[in-house]
Amino acid sequence: xxxxxxxxxxxxxxxxxxxxxxxxxxxxxxxxxxxxxxxxxxxxxxxxxxxxxxxxxxxxxxxxxxxxxxxxxxxxxxxxxxxxxxxxxxxxxxxxxxxxxxxxxxxxxxxxxxxxxxxxxxxxxxxxxxxxxxxxxxxxxxxxxxxxxxxxxxxxxxxxxxxxxxxxxxxxxxxxxxxxxxxxxxxxxxxxxxxxxxxxxxxxxxxxxxxxxxxxxxxxxxxxxxxxxxxxxxxxxxxxxxxxxxxxxxxxxxxxxxxxxxxxxxxxxxxxxxxxxxxxxxxxxxxxxxxxxxxxxxxxxxxxxxxxxxxxxxxxxxxxxxxxxxxxxxxxxxxxxxxxxxxxxxxxxxxxxxxxxxxxxxxxxxxxxxxxxxxxxxxxxxxxxxxxxxxxxxxxxxxxxxxxxxxxxxxxxxxxxxxxxxxxxxxxxxxxxxxxxxxxxxxxxxxxxxxxxxxxxxxxxxxxxxxxxxxxxxxxxxxxxxxxxxxxxxxxxxxxxxxxxxxxxxxxxxxxxxxxxxxxxxxxxxxxxxxxxxxxxxxxxxxxxxxx
Numbered sequence: 327x328x329x330x331x332x333x334x335x336x337x338x339x340x341x342x343x344x345x346x347x348x349x350x351x352x353x354x355x356x357x358x359x360x361x362x363x364x365x366x367x368x369x370x371x372x373x374x375x376x377x378x379x380x381x382x383x384x385x386x387x388x389x390x391x392x393x394x395x396x397x398x399x400x401x402x403x404x405x406x407x408x409x410x411x412x413x414x415x416x417x418x419x420x421x422x423x424x425x426x427x428x429x430x431x432x433x434x435x436x437x438x439x440x441x442x443x444x445x446x447x448x449x450x451x452x453x454x455x456x457x458x459x460x461x462x463x464x465x466x467x468x469x470x471x472x473x474x475x476x477x478x479x480x481x482x483x484x485x486x487x488x489x490x491x492x493x494x495x496x497x498x499x500x501x502x503x504x505x506x507x508x509x510x511x512x513x514x515x516x517x518x519x520x521x522x523x524x525x526x527x528x529x530x531x532x533x534x535x536x537x538x539x540x541x542x543x544x545x546x547x548x549x550x551x552x553x554x555x556x557x558x559x560x561x562x563x564x565x566x567x568x569x570x571x572x573x574x575x576x577x578x579x580x581x582x583x584x585x586x587x588x589x590x591x592x593x594x595x596x597x598x599x600x601x602x603x604x605x606x607x608x609x610x611x612x613x614x615x616x617x618x619x620x621x622x623x624x625x626x627x628x629x630x631x632x633x634x635x636x637x638x639x640x641x642x643x644x645x646x647x648x649x650x651x652x653x654x655x656x657x658x659x660x661x662x663x664x665x666x667x668x669x670x671x672x673x674x675x676x677x678x679x680x681x682x683x684x685x686x687x688x689x690x691x692x693x694x695x696x697x698x699x700x701x702x703x704x705x706x707x708x709x710x711x712x713x714x715x716x717x718x719x720x721x722x723x724x725x726x727x728x729x730x731x732x733x734x735x736x737x738x739x740x741x742x743x744x745x746x747x748x749x750x751x752x753x754x755x756x757x758x759x760x761x762x763x764x765x766x767x768x769x770x771x772x773x774x775x776x777x778x779x780x781x782x783x784x785x786x787x788x789x790x791x792x793x794x795x796x797x798x799x800x801x802x803x804x805x806x807x808x809x810x811x812x813x814x815x816x817x818x819x820x821x822x823x824x825x826x827x828x829x830x831x832x833x834x835x836x837x838x839x840x841x842x843x844x845x846x847x848x849x850x851x852x853x854x855x856x857x858x859x860x861x862x863x864x865x866x867x868x869x870x871x872x873x874x
Contacts, residue, residue, distance in 0.1 A: 412452045412546070413807035415578065416822065418842055418853070419570035420445045420799055421556040422563035422624040423657070423757040423766050426725050427695040429673050429732060431618075431633065435692035438699065439620050440630035440650060442657065443796040444562065446554040447840050448571035449808060449827045450579070453547035462533050463551040465828055467558065469526045471514050473534075475545060479506035483538040490539055492582045492601065496608050499535070504612075507534050525558075528565075532609035533572055540576050540605070550575065551824060553840075555833040557791070560659050561666070561758030566621030569609030574602045574802050586804065586854040595856045602626050602802055602856075618642070628801025628857040632699050648857075649702055650798040651709030653718075654769045656752065656778075659791040660738040662762030669734045669759040676733060687728050694725050712771050719753030719768045726755030734760030742767075742790065749773075749781045768797070800855040803842055810840065810852050819852075 420441040427437025453459070461472040482488065483503060490496055511534070515526045533550065552571065556564040577583050583598050584590070606622040620633040623644050630650035635642035677684040698721050701707055701714070708714050726743065729735060739756045742765045746754045751773035757766045769778075785792045811819040822840055830839045842853045 412579070414449065414451045414821075414823065415575075416447060416449050416805040416808045416840060417571045417574045417578070418445050418447045418803045418805070418840075419567045419574070419625040420563075420628060420801065421567050422621055423655075423764070423797070424561075424620075425630070425757070425766070425797070426698050426721065427633075427691055428725075428729060428756070428758060428760065429670070429734060430688045430691035430695070431620075431635070432670060432673070433677075433688055434634070434636040435688060436632050436634045436695040436699070437620065438630060438632050438647075438695050439624045440647075440798050441624050441628045441801060442562065442655065443799045444556045444657075444793060444833075445842065446552060446556060446564065446567040446571050447827075447836060448568075448575055449549075449551045449553075449822060449824065449840075450575050451549045451551070451824055453549065455546070457547040459547050460537065460545075461549045462530060463549065463828070464526075464529060466552070466554055467522075467525060467529070468518075469515065469529060471526075471530055473510055475547060476543065478510060478534075478538060478543075480538070480543045482506040484542075492540055492577060492580060492605075495604055496539070499608070499611050503535070503538070504531075507531065507538070510534060528613040529568065532565075532569055532612040535612050536572055536576055536605055536609055539608070540580060545579075548579075549824060551827055553827060553830065553836045555836055557659050557764075557793075559663070561664075561763040562657075563621035563625055565613045566606065566610055566617075566625045569606040569613070569622055570602060570625040570802050572609055573605035574804065577602060577605065578804065578806075586856045590856075599627050599801070599856050620644075624801070626802050628855065629798050632695065645699075647699070647702060649707070651702075652799055653709060653715070653797040655795050655797040656746075656767035656769055657793040657795050658742050658765050658767070658785055659793070660736065660742065660762050660764065661789060661791060662736060662738050664736070664759060664762030666759040669761045672734060672761075673732050684732070687731055691725060691728050694721050694728075697721055715768065715770060719770070722755045722766075722768055723753045729756055729760060736760065736762050738762065738790075739765050741788065742785075745781060745784055745788075749777055751777055751781060766797075800842065801857040803853045803855045805840070805853050808840075810850055 421444045422439050423442055425438045425440050427435060431437035458475045459472050460475055461470070463470045483506070488500060488503060511527050511530055514530050515523045518526065529552075537545070550572070552568060554564060554568065556562050556567055558564045574583070583601065585595060585598060603623055603626040606626060607617065607619055610617040610619070610622050618633070618635070619642055620631070623631055623633070627646055630647040632645040632647065633642055634645075673684070677688075698718060701717055701721075726735075730740075735756055739760065739762070743754045746752060746767050752767045752769040754765055754767040757764055782792050805822075808822040809819040810822065826839060830836045842850065
C-alpha cells in the first residue's frame with residue numbers, strides 16, 4: 327500500500343515490513359485472522375472514536391491487545407490523513423415457502439420451509455466523512471427516508487442497562503428503546519394511506535432498531551438501498567429477507583463477521599449464520615411483533631429446514647436440511663389478500679368445536695412432513711429421478727387436501743390446482759396461511775415449454791401472477807465489493823452504483839443487474855454464501871438440530 331509503514335509486533339517481537347513512508351498521520355490497525363469482506367486486504371480499520379486512544383500508542387509502538395493466540399501489540403501505521411472509504415458492497419437473502427406443515431406447526435407439529443430463488447438485494451454505499459446522514463431507500467414500495475446520525479437517540483440505546491452487543495441473544499424488544507425511535511418514525515410518509523404508511527414505518531423500524539442497537543454515534547454516513555424480487559404480502563417471507571439483508575450488512579460494517587470463503591470451516595460458517603439470524607429475528611420482531619422465526623432462519627441459512635416449536639416458552643428446534651435439492655418450482659400469486667390471523671383463528675375454532683376430527687388432520691399433516699424429511703434424508707434419494715420427485719409431489723398434493731379439509735383454502739387457490747392438474751405439469755398446494763396468498767407447484771420433468779406457456783397464459787387471463795423459481799437455493803450472500811465480472815476474466819468488472827441499482831427495471835432488471843444467478847440466470851462469480859463453504863464435519867455424520 328503506497329505511503330504505508332508497518333511495524334509488526336506479535337507477542338512483543340517486532341517484524342518490520344518497510345514500505346515507502348512520509349505520511350503524517352498515525353492510525354492503529356489490527357489484523358483480521360480470516361481475510362474477509364469486513365477488512366481491506368486483511369486490515370480492520372478502527373472507528374473514529376478510537377483516534378484519541380491511539381495518540382498514546384505513538385511512542386510505545388502500538389496498543390497491547392489479546393486474542394485467542396495470546397498478546398498481540400497492534401502495529402503503528404503511518405498513512406495519509408484522508409483514509410479511503412469502505413467500498414460499496416451488497417447483501418442478499420432469499421424468500422421462502424412452506425412446503426409442508428402449515429397450521430399444524432401452530433400446535434407443536436413439524437413444518438418444512440425452503441428458500442426460493444426470489445430474493446432481496448441491499449446495496450450499501452458509504453458517504454464522505456463530512457456527510458453525517460443515513461438514508462434508507464426502498465423504491466419498490468416508494469420509501470425514502472434520511473436521518474441525521476447525530477440526532478438519533480444514542481443516549482437511550484447506549485445506557486448501560488440497555489446496551490447490547492453483536493453476540494448477544496435478543497429475544498424481545500425493549501419498550502423504552504422502541505419508544506425512543508418513535509419521533510424518528512413518525513416523520514415517515516405522512517401523506518400515504520394508513521396501511522401503506524405502516525408498511526414504510528415497519529421497514530424503517532427494523533432498520534433503525536438494528537442500526538441503533540449495533541452501531542454507534544461514530545458510524546459512517548451511508549445509503550442503504552433495497553430492491554426485492556419477492557412479492558410483498560404474499561406469505562413468501564419478504565420482510566424476513568429484508569431483515570437478513572439489513573442484519574448482515576450492519577454486522578459486516580461492524581467487522582464482526584468472517585468469510586464467507588472456500589476454506590472456512592463449516593462450524594465457523596454456521597456461527598456467522600447464527601449471528602446474522604439472531605439480529606434478523608430482532609428486525610422481524612419490529613415488523614411482526616411475535617414472529618415464529620422460521621422465515622428469517624430460512625432466509626439466512628438457505629436450502630430448507632424442519633421447524634418445530636412444542637413449547638412456546640423455549641426456542642424452537644430447527645433442523646437444517648443440507649441435502650435438500652434445488653427443484654424447479656412454479657409459484658402463483660392469487661393476488662387475493664388474506665389475513666394470517668384470520669386463518670389461524672379459523673382452524674382454532676374448528677379444533678375447539680370438532681377436536682375428534684381436527685386432531686387427526688393435524689396429526690396427518692405432521693406425518694406428511696416427517697415422511698418428506700425421511701425421504702430427503704435417505705442415501706438413495708435422487709432429485710434427478712422422476713420417482714423421487716413424484717414422491718415429494720404426492721406428499722404436497724395430499725397436504726393441500728388436508729389443509730382444504732381444515733377450511734383454509736380459497737376458490738382462487740382451488741382454481742390454480744385445477745388448471746395445473748388439467749395441464750399435467752406437476753403437484754400443487756397452497757403455501758402459508760391460505761385464504762388467498764400463493765400456491766406452489768413442483769414441476770415434473772416432462773413438463774414441456776409449450777404446455778407451461780399455455781398454462782401461463784391461462785393464469786394471466788384469470789388475473790394470477792406467475793413466477794418460475796427454484797426451491798432450495800442459497801441463503802444470505804455477500805458481494806464485496808459491489809462489482810460483478812459476469813464471467814469475464816478481465817480485471818475490473820461492472821461496478822454496481824446507486825444509479826444503476828435504482829434504475830434496474832422491475833424483477834427481471836434487478837436479477838439481470840445483480841442477481842446471484844438462479845433459474846434462467848447463470849450463477850455468477852463474486853457472490854459468496856456462508857451456507858455452501860467448506861465441508862461439514864459431524865462426529866456422527868448426521869444432521870443435528872440447532873436452536874434458533
